[in-house]
Amino acid sequence: MGKVLMKGNEVIAESAVHAGCKYFFGYPITPQSELVAYMARRLPEVGGLFLQAESEVAAINMVYGAASAGVRVMTSSSSPGFSLKQEGISYLAGAQLPAVIVNIARGGPGLGNIQPAQSDYFQVTKGGGHGDYHTPVLAPASLQEIVDLTKDAFDIADRYRTPVILLGDGMLGQMMEPVEFTEGTEIRKFAKPWATTGTLGDGPPRTITSLELDAESLEKRNWDLQQKFAVMKANEIRYETYLTEDADYIMVAFGTVARITMNAVNKAREAGVKVGLIRPISLWPFPEKPFLETRDRVKGYISVEMSAGQMVEDVRLVVEGHAQVDFFGRTGGIVPTQDEIFEKIMMAAGGVTV
Amino acid sequence: MKANGKITILSGHFGSGKTEIAINLALSERTKHDKVAINDLDIINPYYRSRDAASVFREHDVELIAPQNRLASADLPIVSGEIYRVLHDSRYRLIVDAGGDKDGATALGQYYHEWKDMQPELWFVLNANRPFVSTLEGAAYTIGKIENASRLKVTGIINNTNIGLETTMEDVWRGHELSSLLAEKLNIAFLFTTIANHLQKDACNFAYRYEAFFIKRYMKLPWEG
Amino acid sequence: MTMKIVFQKTSGLTDKPTHYCPGCTHGVIHRLVAEVLEEMGVLEDTVGVASVGCSVLSYEYFNCDMTQAAHGRAPAVATGVKRVLPDRMVFTYQGDGDLASIGISEVIHAAARGENITVIFVNNAIYGMTGGQMAPTSLIGQKTATTPYGRDVSVHGSPIKVCEMISVLDGAAYIERVSTHDVPHIQKAKKAIRRAFETQKRGGGFSMVEILSTCPTNWGLDPAESLEWVRDNMVPVYPLGVYKNKATGNL
Ligand SMILES: Cc1ncc(C[n+]2csc(CCOP(=O)(O)OP(=O)(O)O)c2C)c(N)n1
Ligand code: SF4
Ligand SMILES: [Mg+2]
Numbered sequence: 001m002g003k004v005l006m007k008g009n010e011v012i013a014e015s016a017v018h019a020g021c022k023y024f025f026g027y028p029i030t031p032q033s034e035l036v037a038y039m040a041r042r043l044p045e046v047g048g049l050f051l052q053a054e055s056e057v058a059a060i061n062m063v064y065g066a067a068s069a070g071v072r073v074m075t076s077s078s079s080p081g082f083s084l085k086q087e088g089i090s091y092l093a094g095a096q097l098p099a100v101i102v103n104i105a106r107g108g109p110g111l112g113n114i115q116p117a118q119s120d121y122f123q124v125t126k127g128g129g130h131g132d133y134h135t136p137v138l139a140p141a142s143l144q145e146i147v148d149l150t151k152d153a154f155d156i157a158d159r160y161r162t163p164v165i166l167l168g169d170g171m172l173g174q175m176m177e178p179v180e181f182t183e184g185t186e187i188r189k190f191a192k193p194w195a196t197t198g199t200l201g202d203g204p205p206r207t208i209t210s211l212e213l214d215a216e217s218l219e220k221r222n223w224d225l226q227q228k229f230a231v232m233k234a235n236e237i238r239y240e241t242y243l244t245e246d247a248d249y250i251m252v253a254f255g256t257v258a259r260i261t262m263n264a265v266n267k268a269r270e271a272g273v274k275v276g277l278i279r280p281i282s283l284w285p286f287p288e289k290p291f292l293e294t295r296d297r298v299k300g301y302i303s304v305e306m307s308a309g310q311m312v313e314d315v316r317l318v319v320e321g322h323a324q325v326d327f328f329g330r331t332g333g334i335v336p337t338q339d340e341i342f343e344k345i346m347m348a349a350g351g352v353t354v
Numbered sequence: 355m356k357a358n359g360k361i362t363i364l365s366g367h368f369g370s371g372k373t374e375i376a377i378n379l380a381l382s383e384r385t386k387h388d389k390v391a392i393n394d395l396d397i398i399n400p401y402y403r404s405r406d407a408a409s410v411f412r413e414h415d416v417e418l419i420a421p422q423n424r425l426a427s428a429d430l431p432i433v434s435g436e437i438y439r440v441l442h443d444s445r446y447r448l449i450v451d452a453g454g455d456k457d458g459a460t461a462l463g464q465y466y467h468e469w470k471d472m473q474p475e476l477w478f479v480l481n482a483n484r485p486f487v488s489t490l491e492g493a494a495y496t497i498g499k500i501e502n503a504s505r506l507k508v509t510g511i512i513n514n515t516n517i518g519l520e521t522t523m524e525d526v527w528r529g530h531e532l533s534s535l536l537a538e539k540l541n542i543a544f545l546f547t548t549i550a551n552h553l554q555k556d557a558c559n560f561a562y563r564y565e566a567f568f569i570k571r572y573m574k575l576p577w578e579g
Numbered sequence: 580m581t582m583k584i585v586f587q588k589t590s591g592l593t594d595k596p597t598h599y600c601p602g603c604t605h606g607v608i609h610r611l612v613a614e615v616l617e618e619m620g621v622l623e624d625t626v627g628v629a630s631v632g633c634s635v636l637s638y639e640y641f642n643c644d645m646t647q648a649a650h651g652r653a654p655a656v657a658t659g660v661k662r663v664l665p666d667r668m669v670f671t672y673q674g675d676g677d678l679a680s681i682g683i684s685e686v687i688h689a690a691a692r693g694e695n696i697t698v699i700f701v702n703n704a705i706y707g708m709t710g711g712q713m714a715p716t717s718l719i720g721q722k723t724a725t726t727p728y729g730r731d732v733s734v735h736g737s738p739i740k741v742c743e744m745i746s747v748l749d750g751a752a753y754i755e756r757v758s759t760h761d762v763p764h765i766q767k768a769k770k771a772i773r774r775a776f777e778t779q780k781r782g783g784g785f786s787m788v789e790i791l792s793t794c795p796t797n798w799g800l801d802p803a804e805s806l807e808w809v810r811d812n813m814v815p816v817y818p819l820g821v822y823k824n825k826a827t828g829n830l
Binding site: 027028029030033036037040041044050051052054055056057080110 | 649680683712713734
C-alpha cells in the first residue's frame with residue numbers, strides 16, 4: 001500500500017487497527033468525532049467491535065473490562081470528556097491494565113471551545129486522577145508520526161501493563177497529510193496470563209483489582225508501581241533535537257507547536273541567532289537528557305505552548321536554575337504564529353548582533 | 355473551471371478537497387457573474403472550512419453564507435437561513451460546499467424541495483488517495499450514499515486526486531483512470547481534473563490531452579508558507 | 580376594526596436572535612417555556628440551567644438568570660440551586676443526548692428524590708450539536724454518523740423511553756410527553772409546560788415535559804418533512820400523553 005492522504009483522527013484510528021486493536025468504546029465530542037465515526041465504520045470490516053458508550057465514564061470502564069479480558073483496546077475523547085475518563089485511568093493504573101487513551105485536546109477550562117489547545121499537559125503528565133501514578137504520554141507532531149507512536153503506545157501498554165495516553169490537539173486531529181502504513185509488519189503479541197477470561201479449567205481463578213486493604217501491602221504495591229515507572233523512565237523516553245549543538249538559545253515545544261517553532265528557529269538562524277529546538281515526544285517520561293547536556297552552555301530556554309505555561313514547569317525542574325527559562329504561549333484556541341515566536345527569540349537574543 | 359448552472363453543489367468523500375475546489379470555483383465564477391455566493395454547509399468539520407477563507411471572499415466580492423462571527427467557530431452544526439434568499443434571486447450563482455460523505459450530504463436533504471426544480475448540479479469530488487474511495491467499489495458506494503442522503507443524483511465527477519504537497523502526476527493519472535471507470539460504471543459525466551498550481555509544469559502533457567484546472571490552495575497550516 | 584395580535588414577542592426571551600437552523604423546533608420550545616414563565620409572572624424568580632447540546636447558548640435567550648452545566652449534569656446543578664433557593668423556580672433545558680445518555684443517572688436521581696424542579700427535555704432522536712451521532716432515543720434502523728449501518732437492536736439496544744421510565748419513580752410528580760409537529764400539538768405542549776411549572780410552584784415534586792422536536796439538518800429533511808417525520812416515525816415509538824400527575828391521582 002502506498003501513501004494515502006488522511007486526517008489525523010483517521011490516522012489514529014487506522015493505526016490502532018494496524019496495531020491489532022479490535023475494540024473501541026467511545027463517545028462523540030468535537031474535535032475528535034471523526035475518530036469515533038471512522039471506527040464505527042472500520043472495525044466491523046476487520047471483525048472488531050465499535051460501541052458508542054452512554055458517556056466517557058462508561059467508555060473508559062468498558063475499556064477496563066475489555067483490557068481485563070486480555071485484548072488490545074482503545075478509547076478517545078477531547079478535553080472535557082477526557083476529564084471524565086480520569087477516574088477510570090486511575091483504576092487502570094492501579095489494576096495494571098493495558099489500554100490506549102487518546103486526547104485530542106481543545107480549549108478549556110470547562111466547556112471552553114473546540115479550538116486546538118495544549119492545556120491538558122498537567123492533567124496527562126502528572127497522573128490526572130487520584131493516587132500515586134503516572135501514565136506514559138506520547139505526543140506526535142505529524143500524521144506519519146502518529147502511525148509509529150500509536151503502535152508504540154499499544155506495545156508500551158502491553159509491555160508494562162499500563163494505560164498509555166496519546167495526546168494531540170484539535171489541529172493534529174483535523175489536518176490532512178500523506179501517510180504510509182507498512183502492511184504486514186508483525187503485531188507484537190504479549191502473553192497475558194493475568195487476564196480474567198474464565199479459568200476454563202486451567203489453573204486457579206485470577207483477580208484483577210486496585211483494592212489493597214492492608215496498608216503494608218498497598219505500600220508495597222505502590223513501590224512496585226514506582227519501580228515500573230523507573231523502568232519506563234529508563235526505556236521509554238523519546239525526543240528530537242534540532243540545531244541544538246551550537247545553540248545559545250533552545251526552544252522547547254511539542255506536537256504541532258513544535259512544527260511552527262521549527263520554522264521560527266530557521267528564520268532566526270537566518271537572522272544570525274544561534275537557536276535550536278528540543279521536541280519532547282514522550283511528555284511523560286519527560287526527556288531530561290537533552291537539557292542536562294545543554295543547560296550549562298546555553299543562555300536560555302524558551303518553552304512555546306498552546307497554554308498559559310505548563311510544560312515550562314518541567315523544563316524549569318530539569319534546568320534547575322542553570323540557565324534562564326522563558327515562556328511564550330497563546331491560549332483559548334489561538335495558535336501561536338511563526339512571527340510571534342520569531343520575535344520572542346529575537347527579543348531574548350536582544351544583545352546578539354547579526 | 356466553470357459551473358453549468360445556477361446551483362453547483364460540491365460533495366465527495368470526507369477530505370476529498372471539496373473546499374479548495376469550491377473556493378476556486380466561486381472566485382472563477384465571480385469573474386463571469388456579478389453575484390456569486392458560496393454556502394458553507396459543512397456541518398462535519400470543526401475547522402478548515404470555506405468560512406475560514408472569509409477574507410478571500412470579501413476581497414473578491416463573493417458572498418459567504420455561513421454562521422457568522424463567534425458562531426462560525428462554534429461547536430454547532432447549524433446552517434444559515436440566508437441560503438433561501440439567494441436561491442430565489444435569479445441573479446445569483448450559488449456554490450454549495452457540503453460536508454463529506456453521506457453525513458455531510460445529509461444537510462443537503464433539507465433543501466430538496468427548495469431546489470429540486472432548479473436543476474442543481476451535484477458534483478462528486480474524488481481523491482483516489484483517500485481511504486474508502488480508492489477503489490471503484492468504494493467510490494461507487496460513497497456516491498450511492500451521498501445520493502441517498504441528499505436525494506439528488508450526482509451529475510458530474512471531478513478528479514482531485516492528490517496527496518498534498520507530495521503529489522506527483524502519477525497520482526493525477528491514477529485518479530483520472532479511476533474517475534473514468536467510475537463515470538462509465540455509473541453513467542455519470544466525468545467533468546475535469548483539478549491540479550494544484552505548483553504542478554503546472556509537470557501537468558503540461560496531461561492538460562493538453564484532458565480538461566484540467568489548476569487550483570490555488572487556500573487552507574494552509576500555520577507552518578506552511 | 581381592531582387588529583388581532585396573533586404573535587406577540589414574549590418578555591421571557593431576550594432580543595438576541597437565536598442560532599438555530601431554519602425549521603429547528605428548539606426555537607419554538609424556547610418560546611413556549613418563556614411564555615409560560617411570563618404568564619405565570621415568575622420570570623424574575625426563575626433560575627434556568629442550560630445544558631450541552633445545540634441549546635448550549637440558551638442562557639443567552641431566556642430572559643432570566645441562567646447557569647450553564649457540564650454535559651448531562653443539569654439536574655444535579657438544578658438540585659444545588661433549588662436546595663439553596665427553594666422558593667425560586669428552577670428548570671433545566673436538556674437534549675436527549677444530554678439527558679438520556681450521559682446524564683441519565685442525574686435525571687433519575689433528581690426524580691427519585693422528588694426534587695422540586697422542572698425538566699424541559701427536548702428529544703430529537705439524535706445528537707445535533709456534535710454532528711448527528713446516535714442518541715439513546717434514535718429509532719431502530721435510523722442511520723446516524725455512529726450507526727452507519729442503521730441502529731440495530733442487537734448491537735445498540737432499543738430507544739429509551741424516558742417518560743415511561745421516570746414515571747414509575749415515587750418522586751416524579753408530573754410527567755408528560757408532547758410534540759411540536761403541528762399547531763394543536765404545540766398548544767398542548769405549552770399547557771404541559773405550564774402544568775409542570777405549576778407543579779413546582781405548589782411544591783409538588785419533580786416535573787418533566789418531554790418534547791418531541793426536529794433536527795432538519797442532521798435528519799436531512801426540510802422543515803415540513805421534519806414535522807411529518809416526528810408525527811409518522813417518532814410519535815408511534817414515543818406515545819404522547821400524561822404519564823403521571825400526582826395532583827389528579829394519575830399515577
Ligand atoms: C463530557 C462531554 N462529552 C461530550 C461532549 C460533546 N457533546 C456536546 S453536545 C453532545 C450531545 C448533544 O446532543 P443532545 O443532547 O441530543 O442535544 P441536541 O444538540 O440534539 O439538541 C455531545 C456528545 C461534551 N461537550 N462534553
Ligand atoms: S443541528 Fe439540529 S438540533 Fe441543532 S440547531 Fe440545527 S436543526 Fe436544531
Ligand atoms: Mg438531540
